[in-house]
Amino acid sequence: MKPILNRIPETLLLGPGPSCVSKEVREALAQHTIGHLDPSFIEIMDDIKTLLQVVMNTDNQLTFPISGTGSAGMETCFVNLIEPGDSVLVLSNGVFGTRMVDVAKRLGANLDVLEFPWGTPVLADQVATQLQAKSYRLVAMVHAETSTGVCNPVPEIGALVREEEGTLFLVDAVTSLGGIPVQTDLWGVDALYSGTQKCVSCPPGLSPISFSDGAVAKLQSRQTKVPNWYLDLSLIVGYWQGGTRSYHHTAPINMLYGLSQALQSIEDEGLEKVHARHREVHELLVSGLENLGLELLVDPRCRLPMLNAVRVPSGIDEAEVRASLLERDRIEIGGGLGPLAGKIWRIGLMGYSAQGENVLRLLEALEKHIPVDN
Amino acid sequence: MKPILNRIPETLLLGPGPSCVSKEVREALAQHTIGHLDPSFIEIMDDIKTLLQVVMNTDNQLTFPISGTGSAGMETCFVNLIEPGDSVLVLSNGVFGTRMVDVAKRLGANLDVLEFPWGTPVLADQVATQLQAKSYRLVAMVHAETSTGVCNPVPEIGALVREEEGTLFLVDAVTSLGGIPVQTDLWGVDALYSGTQKCVSCPPGLSPISFSDGAVAKLQSRQTKVPNWYLDLSLIVGYWQGGTRSYHHTAPINMLYGLSQALQSIEDEGLEKVHARHREVHELLVSGLENLGLELLVDPRCRLPMLNAVRVPSGIDEAEVRASLLERDRIEIGGGLGPLAGKIWRIGLMGYSAQGENVLRLLEALEKHIPVDN
Numbered sequence: 001m002k003p004i005l006n007r008i009p010e011t012l013l014l015g016p017g018p019s020c021v022s023k024e025v026r027e028a029l030a031q032h033t034i035g036h037l038d039p040s041f042i043e044i045m046d047d048i049k050t051l052l053q054v055v056m057n058t059d060n061q062l063t064f065p066i067s068g069t070g071s072a073g074m075e076t077c078f079v080n081l082i083e084p085g086d087s088v089l090v091l092s093n094g095v096f097g098t099r100m101v102d103v104a105k106r107l108g109a110n111l112d113v114l115e116f117p118w119g120t121p122v123l124a125d126q127v128a129t130q131l132q133a134k135s136y137r138l139v140a141m142v143h144a145e146t147s148t149g150v151c152n153p154v155p156e157i158g159a160l161v162r163e164e165e166g167t168l169f170l171v172d173a174v175t176s177l178g179g180i181p182v183q184t185d186l187w188g189v190d191a192l193y194s195g196t197q198k199c200v201s202c203p204p205g206l207s208p209i210s211f212s213d214g215a216v217a218k219l220q221s222r223q224t225k226v227p228n229w230y231l232d233l234s235l236i237v238g239y240w241q242g243g244t245r246s247y248h249h250t251a252p253i254n255m256l257y258g259l260s261q262a263l264q265s266i267e268d269e270g271l272e273k274v275h276a277r278h279r280e281v282h283e284l285l286v287s288g289l290e291n292l293g294l295e296l297l298v299d300p301r302c303r304l305p306m307l308n309a310v311r312v313p314s315g316i317d318e319a320e321v322r323a324s325l326l327e328r329d330r331i332e333i334g335g336g337l338g339p340l341a342g343k344i345w346r347i348g349l350m351g352y353s354a355q356g357e358n359v360l361r362l363l364e365a366l367e368k369h370i371p372v373d374n
Numbered sequence: 375m376k377p378i379l380n381r382i383p384e385t386l387l388l389g390p391g392p393s394c395v396s397k398e399v400r401e402a403l404a405q406h407t408i409g410h411l412d413p414s415f416i417e418i419m420d421d422i423k424t425l426l427q428v429v430m431n432t433d434n435q436l437t438f439p440i441s442g443t444g445s446a447g448m449e450t451c452f453v454n455l456i457e458p459g460d461s462v463l464v465l466s467n468g469v470f471g472t473r474m475v476d477v478a479k480r481l482g483a484n485l486d487v488l489e490f491p492w493g494t495p496v497l498a499d500q501v502a503t504q505l506q507a508k509s510y511r512l513v514a515m516v517h518a519e520t521s522t523g524v525c526n527p528v529p530e531i532g533a534l535v536r537e538e539e540g541t542l543f544l545v546d547a548v549t550s551l552g553g554i555p556v557q558t559d560l561w562g563v564d565a566l567y568s569g570t571q572k573c574v575s576c577p578p579g580l581s582p583i584s585f586s587d588g589a590v591a592k593l594q595s596r597q598t599k600v601p602n603w604y605l606d607l608s609l610i611v612g613y614w615q616g617g618t619r620s621y622h623h624t625a626p627i628n629m630l631y632g633l634s635q636a637l638q639s640i641e642d643e644g645l646e647k648v649h650a651r652h653r654e655v656h657e658l659l660v661s662g663l664e665n666l667g668l669e670l671l672v673d674p675r676c677r678l679p680m681l682n683a684v685r686v687p688s689g690i691d692e693a694e695v696r697a698s699l700l701e702r703d704r705i706e707i708g709g710g711l712g713p714l715a716g717k718i719w720r721i722g723l724m725g726y727s728a729q730g731e732n733v734l735r736l737l738e739a740l741e742k743h744i745p746v747d748n
Binding site for chain 1: 395412
């Protein structure tokens with residue numbers, strides 16, 4: 001192997017993703033490549049679909065990974081579910097809600113946006129008022145807002161959307177899936193997308209999605225072709241579903257090996273235990289941060305366990321701290337984005353990274369950077 | 375590792391892609407995941423860009439892999455370079471030319487198509503006539519048509535397009551790159567996309583692209599936003615180029631390790647030697663097939679070395695032969711697509727698969743299936 005790859009430094013990934021990847025998953029990636037229509041590969045695809053249904057808590061037949069990163073999943077959901085002029089409501093309180101707005105606008109949606117301050121959650125009563133005032137083809141929101149560490153009330157909003165006939169409910173579960181419960185069917189989610197590099201702890205490159213019967217019906221009743229051949233689900237299902245698997249594009253074979261193993265590791269540990277582990281390391285981190293005199297951005301009632309936004313104390317160069325943690329300690333944490341740039345650190349405790357010893361290692365390293373009087 | 379992954383059968387991949395992946399590349403895939411903004415990763419990105427410029431024979435600054443398979447590369451080129459109503463000419467003689475037509479139509483192009491029979495090349499004189507009759511914003515064609523094994527005359531068409539002011543030239547180099555010379559700059563190609571799972575012999579999942587200054591100028595002077603956030607190059611360049619690398623989407627880290635190693639292997643062997651090896655194994659295959667009484671679909675003057683379309687002799691169930699080769703001999707070859715379904719086999723000799731011993735192994739296995747009187 002070439003030197004530049006041989007010297008990739010092992011890094012404790014405690015940022016907003018990617019998270020650390022286990023030896024088993026990395027070994028899976030390195031298995032022999034086989035053909036994308038090989039019966040042995042079809043078996044692996046079917047296995048991935050089943051494991052995804054478990055972690056997503058859904059019976060949706062259309063449940064499989066898109067061949068792109070989480071943002072490709074977002075693009076897939078919007079481009080398949082809306083047509084120019086469709087009324088869309090986006091609930092936004094961070095980078096990924098903002099991105100939804102950008103994606104939907106480019107596709108010609110008739111767009112309304114309910115904005116909530118970054119670091120605070122979407123408020124159900126405001127959404128209820130909006131839904132009473134106007135009807136929508138699609139309501140979209142982010143479950144775990146990675147840019148702020150806020151957990152948005154997807155079950156409550158789902159209940160509101162379900163009362164609206166003909167309205168589909170689209171949820172970003174990129175950072176939540178595998179870290180906190182994601183009840184796709186129970187919450188009435190019609191379209192869900194996620195990523196692999198957060199709590200699933202497979203390297204980035206795939207975006208698992210799931211579509212309800214209602215979402216599939218919308219797809220089938222489109223008046224216009226999906227303006228994106230690569231992400232057109234009406235074509236991709238021919239490869240991922242049914243008896244005859246027909247070629248659409250060449251699937252990312254080895255990445256799918258990795259995803260199969262990563263999902264298996266969750267299944268083996270048990271989904272509830274995995275969620276409990278995320279909560280426990282989060283509590284360990286929070287109490288350690290408080291001991292260091294550090295404060296979290298988000299109210300405890302809507303904090304995500306896997307993404308902790310920490311206020312940077314005044315007088316500290318937050319970028320320098322991150323650079324030093326990375327260079328000296330080989331620990332990666334994230335900085336703030338948008339209005340929170342320079343104001344917060346983002347500490348991720350995701351998937352394989354979410355272990356008590358990793359929290360202790362970070363706290364010890366952070367302590368060196370925090371002035372004593374804090 | 376889970377049993378289903380442990381028992382992935384090592385397979386000699388001699389189909390239309392993916393090709394076999396070397397141990398070095400598979401080991402690269404399995405390296406520790408690091409952050410997509412880690413300086414160590416930026417170094418690897420820069421290395422990939424330089425290696426791509428070499429194999430593509432270009433000085434284009436905008437040269438990097440898109441986070442999706444080859445078809446995502448096609449989508450990227452069209453969605454960035456055309457706006458609704460733009461006049462586009464597609465030269466089509468196979469599946470991938472047909473796909474270009476579908477992609478461009480969905481984007482609202484004012485589209486003309488010059489069709490040539492499958493198994494025959496694009497004819498420059500017909501293209502010249504068409505370019506005299508009408509002016510286009512974009513002319514698009516496939517270099518190595520994977521569905522038929524035809525090498526299209528990209529240099530000749532490039533010379534014609536260069537005479538047209540304001541016309542961009544878009545080339546699909548998915549199957550050609552790394553197998554036959556691809557002279558991006560010399561041929562006047564403005565936008566080129568490729569895949570990793572053919573002659574580059576990295577697993578599928580990435581699409582290297584390259585844009586000329588003319589293509590970048592078109593991108594910068596668009597009247598409308600690119601209707602695809604995920605593939606919007608005006609955003610992605612902020613991550614792949616320049617001093618400050620800003621987050622767009624999370625790059626497929628481990629896949630990029632694999633691409634870096636796969637491109638290094640080509641550089642180490644030497645690009646000309648790699649091309650010569652593809653020619654030599656092709657000749658070995660052709661003479662072996664002729665000894666078996668088998669005929670190739672394509673005229674010798676425009677045959678691709680890395681994709682050999684072989685006529686199925688009458689009375690032979692071609693799908694049964696392929697299934698038996700795969701099950702008994704663990705050799706994958708491809709079948710025909712569209713009008714060639716059932717009529718041809720497609721034998722790929724791509725990248726790491728393109729070795730004399732592999733050709734001999736295939737010929738020996740094929741011999742068992744061909745009636746003696748052939």
